[in-house]
Amino acid sequence: MNKCHAITVSSDGSLCLVRHSISAPGENEVLIRVYAAGVNRGDIKQKYGDYPSLPESASAVLGLEVSGVIEEVGSHVSQWQRGDRVCALLMGGGYAEYCLAQATHCLPIPEGFGFIEAAGLPETFSTVWQTLILQARLRRGESLLLHGGASGIGVAAIQIASRMGVTVLASAGSERKCRACIDLGARHAINYRQDDFESIVMELTNGKGVDVVLDMVGAPYARKNVNVMADQARLVYVAGDSGGTVDFNVRDIMLRRLTITGSTLRHRSISEKREILRELQNAIWPQLESGSIKPVIDKVFSLEQAQQAHDYLEQGKAIGKVVLGVR
Numbered sequence: 001m002n003k004c005h006a007i008t009v010s011s012d013g014s015l016c017l018v019r020h021s022i023s024a025p026g027e028n029e030v031l032i033r034v035y036a037a038g039v040n041r042g043d044i045k046q047k048y049g050d051y052p053s054l055p056e057s058a059s060a061v062l063g064l065e066v067s068g069v070i071e072e073v074g075s076h077v078s079q080w081q082r083g084d085r086v087c088a089l090l091m092g093g094g095y096a097e098y099c100l101a102q103a104t105h106c107l108p109i110p111e112g113f114g115f116i117e118a119a120g121l122p123e124t125f126s127t128v129w130q131t132l133i134l135q136a137r138l139r140r141g142e143s144l145l146l147h148g149g150a151s152g153i154g155v156a157a158i159q160i161a162s163r164m165g166v167t168v169l170a171s172a173g174s175e176r177k178c179r180a181c182i183d184l185g186a187r188h189a190i191n192y193r194q195d196d197f198e199s200i201v202m203e204l205t206n207g208k209g210v211d212v213v214l215d216m217v218g219a220p221y222a223r224k225n226v227n228v229m230a231d232q233a234r235l236v237y238v239a240g241d242s243g244g245t246v247d248f249n250v251r252d253i254m255l256r257r258l259t260i261t262g263s264t265l266r267h268r269s270i271s272e273k274r275e276i277l278r279e280l281q282n283a284i285w286p287q288l289e290s291g292s293i294k295p296v297i298d299k300v301f302s303l304e305q306a307q308q309a310h311d312y313l314e315q316g317k318a319i320g321k322v323v324l325g326v327r
């Protein structure tokens, strides 16, 4: 058992740098020498004890995604070898100099990408893929209303959807964020602090509504989300940050045959995550390598500055991803 530096949550809720034990990889795992770690809203929720049913296998060390170099492989791992450059989706443990990952939850770093750009890909792109493509079955020619357009999730979703020929309407909390949504490919961005998204969406769609809504706001948006859904539209939740108990009339669901769904990536099985990542590698990695889809990195902090990185994200300043540069 070796030790390395890692970030955990101290009893007063602040982040602290500790010496952390790291074991040898299990038979289907790899040990990664971490170069960069993505910071996600889920890490902040975990810090505050506000993560919905944190899985027992989750590490006390924060961090759901990393990029780095494989240091050691488990006895059943044949697809990777020491020295391979990878990015990986984790159950936790990413804010550290070394971490363990399932071998099937690693992907090669896209050609031409550095560690910083690659670190922010696995969690957000997997979440967008599983919700928009696998659950909401978003298709070319459809329309999407995306709340949180400038979030880590939002900047990936705008690009994935618009590149596949979907008309994207995004909501965000400032003019600067709205401009970023348009630059990334949204047809229209709504500053929700100034305008009512329901009336704008209905006007932009000539009263028809949108085919898919992706939401992380929850209760305050529930009725309006249902009101802007076209016949047979799908509403998919990735969070309910402003309230999880929602209220709408089932008659609307029945009359327009609406589907309401959602998921949390961290609770999906090892094989489901492997399948999501495999689809991402086939469908999205070529677009990242051609430059059609770009990583959006707002700011980089060091591992020791993890607390500042969280403060920055919590202040709502970021457009896209915040990343920890670990070495």
Ligand SMILES: NC(=O)c1ccc[n+]([C@@H]2O[C@H](COP(=O)([O-])OP(=O)(O)OC[C@H]3O[C@@H](n4cnc5c(N)ncnc54)[C@H](OP(=O)(O)O)[C@@H]3O)[C@@H](O)[C@H]2O)c1
Pocket: 039, 040, 041, 042, 045, 123, 124, 127, 147, 148, 149, 150, 151, 152, 153, 154, 171, 172, 173, 174, 177, 192, 216, 217, 237, 238, 239, 240, 241, 263, 264, 265, 266, 313, 316, 318, 320
């Ligand atoms: N279910 C899953 O598997 C899964 C996986 C990853 C993330 N998530 C969730 O997805 C959300 C985004 O995650 P992230 O890491 O990308 O977060 P992030 O980068 O920290 O962004 C959060 C965003 O929410 C926006 N927001 C807050 N209230 C809003 C509102 N009323 N209308 C529109 N936007 C609003 C904020 O920007 P402005 O308000 O300034 O626009 C901010 O851009 C979080 O709730 C996270 O927990 C879920």
